[in-house]
Amino acid sequence: MESVVNLQHSHCNIALTWKINHGTSSFFFFPKTLTTKPSCKAGPFASSLRSAQRLPSPLRSDVAPDSSSTKHTTLLVETFHEHQRLKALLQKLINGSCPLQLLGEDGDWTKDQFWAAIRFLKHTSRFNEILQLFDMWKNIEKSRINEFNYSKIIGLLGEEGLIEEAVRCFQEMKSHNLRPSLEVYNSIIHGCARQGNFDDALFFLNEMKEMNLAPETDTYDGLIEAYGKYRMYDEIGMCVKKMKLNGCSPDHVTYNLLIREFARGWFAQKNGKCVSIHAFKKNGFAVFYFDCNG
Incomplete structure (x- = not known):
């Protein structure tokens, strides 16, 4: 029932x-x-409950905050403060402050601050201070003694023709049991060759092979260009032969270099004067034209 x-x-x-x-x-x-x-006689408690249910989620205690939004906000704040620190550092450098003194006063710099100071020294042609600043910065934190930092400094010194400083930094890198990359060896080889120091350039080329780093076309192209600069045309031919024997086939950049350097030598010998040779690409082909002053 x-x-x-x-x-x-x-x-x-x-x-x-x-x-x-x-x-x-x-x-x-x-x-x-x-x-x-719901009763029409509902008291204030029921009204408050309905209001709480309508609260936006960030204001409700039972809803967790969005962690991704918090991380994004934190990142923006950190980026802003880093930008302000970089701006203040560059302003001090522009005003003539010594970077070594500034680093000593600050106690340490982030990697962004350090590389900003290095770029400033490069643009103001204060190259002799680059290696000093690097030595001071990396000794503050030993983890900065790594292949990446050494490679960037060696490449920068090599580009600016400071080959003695680059070689010293290169030898110091090896003393820390760091393995130089192909790019580092190319910077050293090309830097020596551009200054006409071909004995050292070939020494580092052989050392590179002993470390089981195979030279690439770019390695030989830098040598060919340097040989052409000093009108060492027999050495250019020998370099190309060595390149092929080592299993490194010349590419279009290599052949363009050969055409340019041998053409410059031929015109210089014929007219007794240096000539200007220009190259540009047209329809996928390299086109050369010569300014003869004879």
Whole structure:
């Protein structure tokens, strides 16, 4: 037997059903429907509850903050402060402050601050201070004695013709048991060759092979260009032969260099004067034209 009874409360109506078990003296209640209706007499507590449910998620205590948004905000703040530090450092350098003194006063620099100071010294042709600043900065934190930092400094010194400083930095790199890359060897070889020091250039070329670093076309191209600069045309031919024997096939850059250097030598010999040779690409081909002054 089932019966239904409505239990009225000030805030809701609940309909319950019970079933009488005639074989026992007990009975059980089983809810049949549960309907909640807001009462017009609801007090301030119910109003506050509904307001809390409508709060935006950042203001609700049961909703966790967005971690990605927090990280993004932190990153923006850190970037802003780093930009301000870089701006202040560059302004001091522009005003004539000594970078070594500034680093000593600050105690340390981030890598961005350090490389900003290095670029400033490069653009102001204060190359002699570059290696001093690098020595001071890397000794503050020993983890900065790595292949990446040495490679950048050696490449910069080599580009600016400071080959003695580059070689010294190169030897120091090896003393720390760091392995120079192909690019580092190319910087040293090309730097020596551009100054006409071909004995040292070939020495480092052989050392490179002993370390199982195979020279690439760019390695030989730098030698060919330097030989042409000093009008050493026999050495150019020998360099190309050595290049092929070592399994390094000349590419279009190599052939363009050969055409340019031999053409310059031929015109210089014929006219007794140096000539200007220009090259440009047209429809995928290298085109050369010569300015003869004879």
